[in-house]
Amino acid sequence: MVRWQINLVVLWLGQFLVMGGMTMIVPFLPLYLQDLGLTDSHEIATWAGIIFAGNFVTSFLFQPFWGSLADRYGRKVMLLRSGFGMAIVMTLMGFATNAWQLLILRMLNGTISGFAPAAVALMSTNTPKERIGFAMGTLQSGAVAGTILGPFIGGLLAEWIGFRYIFYITGTLLFIASLLTWWLVKEKFNAREAAAKPKVSIAQSFELIRHVKQLPSLYAVTFIIQFAMLSTMPLMPLFVGELHGQSEGLAFFAGLVSSITGFSNMVASPLLGRLSDRIGPERILAICLIGAAVLFVPQALVHNVWQLFAARFGLGIFMGGLLPTVNALIRKYTPEGMESRSYSFNTSALSLGNMSGPVIGGALSGLLTIRELFIASAVVLLLNSYWVYKTLYRNHSRLNPRAQQTS
Known part of the structure; x- marks a missing residue:
């Protein structure tokens, strides 16, 4: 190896x-x-x-x-x-x-x-x-x-x-x-070169990164993925109970429906990552964002647990192509020497989605049913895909972003 x-x-x-x-x-x-x-x-x-x-x-x-x-x-x-x-x-x-x-x-x-x-x-x-x-x-x-x-x-x-x-x-x-x-683990890292660079505060780092238009868009993708996935989780066991009935095996089916997205995500991530090396991460990101949005809709229309199971399995496949391509694109657009800071802001966006998704989803449960929350998640992902199109595709510079930042 x-x-x-x-x-x-x-x-x-x-x-x-x-x-x-x-x-x-x-x-x-x-x-x-x-x-x-x-x-x-x-x-x-x-x-x-x-x-x-x-x-x-x-x-x-x-x-x-x-x-x-x-x-x-x-x-x-x-x-x-x-x-x-x-x-x-x-x-x-x-x-x-x-x-x-x-x-x-x-x-x-x-x-x-x-x-x-x-x-x-x-x-x-x-x-x-x-x-x-x-x-x-x-x-x-x-x-x-x-x-x-x-x-x-x-x-x-x-x-x-x-x-x-x-x-x-x-x-x-x-x-x-x-x-x-x-x-x-071995790392190629020039400590002297890094130490020679001027110190930049966290606020200054964020300001530098914010001006690379593609990066805030990618952070938003990370946040919305987590938010959309977790906003329905507090209500998922109740929804499974509604579909399956309060009978034996309810806990098993609730756990199965909750975890199946992760299994298909785990399988799809390396495969879609390999495909992105061939056709480009931008294409994979676009396909997976739209695909994930579309796969939220059938979840609002299901009539039994197995239909929900199939819809969430398909959702996991598209979700498996999102975070890896986001990470690959962050590497592409981040100014040289700021990679860890750029990824740390993305991790903060992920943590924010982990926190706010269940809280807001639970709060909205008094106003919306879980079926309506599925539709809302689809709309949010579609709006995000349009913003990604504007910032990542339509307005991106033809110049190498690293060279542009240096200049």
Whole structure:
């Protein structure tokens, strides 16, 4: 294997473990809070929502800071900082004795996180240009696989070994993944050249990036993907119950419908990434944005669980082509030396979508049915595709964006 392929394998494993570790607590978090002494069901539900969201709040705020350090000191350093840091924090969660301690540790985990944008930035700057699409797609599949399998593995382990030991196991696996990154991942990074460049604040970095018209458009794609996908999730079990009836197997079908999009996403991401290397990421992005918008519509028209299952499987295929092509295009349009900062702003947009999607979707549930929310998501994606057309296609300069920025 050549160097970039070794990097990809190790970072795929790291992405899988990081995302799996962050989502592994989802199935048993309310039960763990009961173990910590909470008894009132409303209080448990409130704390569970706050604790789960706390990770994304601090991640949204701190990603640009870590991105600026990565561009100055190297992406591998940020991978190790994030990996070893999260390994320690995840282990400490197993020692929590009350909900406040667990919340603080989740927020600390979000603060020191940054493995994903550092991994993407390292791969994008250390992979041959003709293979970037495939690398971004494969890396994305690792994150999606962790997100899908994390809750499943967490639920199984909770039954077998108890809640606290899951945190110890997750911390150990993150530590091992960080060691593999330290030993096996190699980065081409000129530290002297980076140090010689003038220091630029986060606000100045955002101002520089904002003037590259394509980048805000790509950040919007990331935000809207997450927002559209998660805005319907709080109502999905109820919708499955409406279609299937309150009968045996409801929990199984609710979980299946929720996870099938991730499975098709995981399979499609490397394939669409490879295709984008051949025909261009712009075309894949356009096709997948419109395809995802169209596939939201059948979900509003289904009459049984299997129709919903098929529609969400198709949605996952188109979703699998969005984030990898967004990452490839961010690399294309980002000024030289600002890759990590650019990816960190994209990660902040992703965290913002993760936070606001379920909250706003839940709030709108009093005004709109889930079928109407599916249509609203389709409209939002279509509007986003039109904005992408204006900013990414119609108004983009024929000059190389890096050269344009330099001049």
